């Protein structure tokens with residue numbers, strides 16, 4: 001019983017780190033462009049396919065495939081920002097909600113048409129290494145995923161806190177006009193923000209594609225869960241979002257393990273509803 | 288002419304904020320813009336900074352046409368603005384605010400020199416450099432906003448109501464700093480609520496009413512003008 005418990009905790013933390021990668025990108029885009037991007041799940045899906053095809057057709061190893069997917073998706077996300085979202089920056093939120101919802105449906109259907117619905121798996125070549133400690137089992141693949149996702153989250157936090165571009169991103173998020181008056185090219189900041197959000201989503205898609213499956217509809221529930229995470233963690237708060245992501249990962253994993261696996265996807269939303277009732281000011285408190 | 292604005296017109300949607308505004312600023316001068324709330328003073332500055340696109344008219348700055356330039360290009364050319372309401376980034380430190388003010392500057396040596404200058408102009412900012420800008424008092428935030436605008440190394444600095452909401456002693460300090468900035472060779476455009484102060488410190492002045500220039504001339508002469516005294520000086 002306790003072994004299962006700790007096993008589920010471990011799985012939940014891994015899942016939570018992956019959610020953090022996805023939700024942080026969504027949160028950055030929301031904070032900096034003031035856009036709600038419902039097509040973010042499709043960035044994750046397309047990224048996963050990029051990695052899958054890199055392995056299948058180019059025969060590259062898992063890590064290289066992930067890097068190819070991140071670069072490829074950064075590029076695609078930048079183009080999408082420029083063509084689809086740039087014209088509606090500064091308009092009320094409903095514009096981006098409708099537009100991105102349409103984009104999400106279009107991208108998912110295009111993927112369905114070209115890639116077909118059958119679920120495929122990304123082979124990392126690390127799943128066969130099994131380690132056990134204190135009665136817990138973990139595969140080499142999961143260790144790699146845990147390390148990689150934690151590394152990417154820390155890299156992002158460092159980038160935003162200490163680099164010139166990262167500081168400019170924070171400046172744009174806090175006051176766009178003041179940023180322009182300081183000589184910050186906000187169009188470049190928008191591009192960089194989408195590139196980062198696309199790259200992180202692609203990394204997450206690759207990881208999930210290795211642990212579970214890749215299919216054209218994989219982005220749908222993920223984007224909704226990510227919005228739950230961003231709402232719980234506080235919009236634009238990096239630490240809050242990471243914390244909320246791990247919490248959601250744990251809730252799903254423990255709920256799935258101890259209550260019923262069938263409702264796994266429902267737990268995050270139940271938690272959100274519960275929180276709205278019990279603590280309307282959000283996890284991170286007011287402000 | 289260092290700055291020459293011709294027939295500038297600007298709209299917010301269908302609302303006209305500026306109506307054929309023309310003005311000039313010679314190099315090294317202080318030019319004041321006065322006018323009631325909603326007259327279009329801030330909109331005028333936002334047009335010059337490239338944040339608000341004019342509907343028509345031209346802006347020539349230091350020999351270059353800038354009415355359709357991007358805001359960051361205008362900053363690089365040497366035109367900076369310290370906006371109304373300070374608008375410092377509240378969740379960034381004082382030091383980060385200043386660093387970002389020099390975003391257009393590529394050489395770290397130059398950024399370092401300007402930082403030294405900002406700290407000598409406003410020693411309190413040096414003391415508080417690790418504090419979040421949002422935790423500063425109103426007066427300190429105003430100093431930070433001016434210092435941030437100076438970090439870009441402007442040839443022309445626009446200040447939008449820098450004394451708004453400040454204690455008289457801080458206002459004194461701000462006015463001293465504006466004189467110092469001009470003495471160092473920077474041209475200044477000053478928008479002030481306090482028309483008396485704006486006119487005392489300026490060489491030339493323009494009076495705006497509902498987006499139009501209704502009066503302009505030497506500041507010393509406007510101080511004596513009956514309409515100005517009645518409408519803006521309350522005399």
Ligand SMILES: Nc1ncnc2c1ncn2[C@@H]1O[C@H](COP(=O)(O)OP(=O)(O)O)[C@@H](O)[C@H]1O
Pocket residue numbers: 299302303304322323324325326327328329330331
């Ligand atoms: N962001 C905005 N959107 C719509 N109208 C605006 C905006 N900013 C200013 N205005 C309008 O433009 C006119 C000029 O305003 P402003 O330039 O702020 O004047 P001032 O700085 O002289 O007080 C006013 O009628 C004001 O209501």
Ligand SMILES: [Mg+2]
Pocket residue numbers: 325328329330371447
């Ligand atoms: Mg104003």
